[in-house]
Amino acid sequence: MSSNDTLLSIERLCVSAKAKPDHMLVNDVSLTLAQGKTTCIVGESGSGKSLTALSILKLLSPQLQTRGRIVFQGQDLSALNEQAMQGIRGKQIGMIFQEPMTSLNPVLTIGFQIGEPLTTHLNLHGDALKTRVSALLAQVGIDPLRANSYPDELSGGQRQRVMIAMSIACKPQLLIADEPTTALDVTVQAQVLQLLDRLKQEMHMGMLFITHDFGVVADIADDVVVMFRGDIVEQGSVQQVLNHPQHPYTQALLDCVPDAAGKKMLKPMTYDWLPTPPAGASHA
Template sequence: MSLLEVRDLTVTYAGGAAAVRGADLRLAAGEKLGIAGESGCGKSTLALALLRLLPAGTRVGGEILLDGEDVLAMKWGRVRAVRWAGASIVFQGAMHSLNPVHRIGDQIAEPILLHGRAAPAAARRRTGELLELVGLPAARAGAYPHELSGGQRQRVMIAMALACDPRLIVADEPTTALDVMIQAQILRLIERLVGEQDVGLIMISHDLAVLADTCDRLAVMYAGRVVEEGPARQVHEDALHPYGRALSEAFPRIGDPASRFAPRGLPGDPPDPAAVPSGCAFHPRCPAALEVCATQDQALRPAGSGRRAACVHVAEGAGAAEAEVRSGTP
């Protein structure tokens, strides 16, 4: 049984904006899954849906199976029991997630106490252990969030996520606004802790290179749907879907003069979730679009080597070398 299985997930905000439109994902214990895409593609909405953290009035359909139990069908008491203990989340922007008037030690201890994992004295000891686990001295438990650097605050968020020994951690842009050196430290820390704790990890980012370096598998989202999925390195280096390839090519590659002197981007923006184009949602921006792309949407289909892609150019069961989309021509 998978640790997490998302089946045909749909999320529609009040007002009719369909932020997620039939997403399917699967994650095993100890596995690291990256989710990539531009802002507005549904990544964070999917993350919030996993723990039912979406605002009131949002319509959610499909199934989210955590250890075989549907999160969407849980009663609220069961949902509160699952949060932190079964699955936890590391939000982007730790300064906005931490309470500025509470010491960080109290904030880390709070879920431990709420879930009855330890008495107050033991919770304080556990807090010190968690801080040291993420590379901070236990004595920093008495600090307020503003007394810590950005990287240190992000480490506190990771310590909180680990406080109740969850089976699943969702990290939503965990290195946003951090400099590259601190970003590398946080990524290595997350990777090490996931391996040591044997938890499943979903990491969300717009940066394919970061996800390819950290995760086992990679899913690319566009307009609320997963348009490509497969081994992280393969998706980053040899994307089958034109959108995945455009994301990869948007970042210069070290040692590649062509990408350095002629960086390639993608014109335009993802569609408004309330006005998604008919057919393949990517076709207005796609350099390889055919007439059929404007009228017929494409479902994810097997594309060889544990990969899936939703593109008319990807033949059923084709390997990366056989996919016509690599050439960018119809």
């Protein structure tokens, strides 16, 4: 990839707990994302996907520490202070968090919540704000007349659409989506995925999409990064990784993709490619 179409590059990111600095939760992770493309980070629970995403926005818990560089549109985010990061979060980089149902405030209307980033970052008020909120609701497939609804008056899929509207309100160049469809049922998952993919294309956003589901990867990814216990074990184009997986872990994950009925696991995950740990050692 040529450097002038690179939107985001993560360079040798390491994350560890301050109390346990030698145990890497994210270990030497490097990846690049081009403008307008989708990179999927895939891996099982605990592999470091969310920590990688949160590191980009500097939203990690204070008990954690990081090393490495995050370069976004040529700017080294690692060097920015909190105030500068607040100007980037929600404006240039949108984020859909892993727990959407708890990310909305139950006592504020959805219209108000979608409007918040527009007021904060773009100083929109009054009729201009209302018009933009209505347009965003329509863009994510919710009737603009629902602007005065509260989150608990909406279905799970609609709430996720509201989260998407909030994340794209300021037309970010990069959207980070952390398992945005996991909590939804299968049909709604497909609709939300389609919506994200369409918005990405319409707005020419880059998307960093986190999932543990290779079915989703096949649908939306241009590039794939496979993580296992904090390490990248494989990365490449979606065709390369899906059709010619090089690493046994990727192969094992692919073998776990549900069959056509959508339920049965074809083969249990195996870890027989892992080196045998020395006696007494544990994978903390």
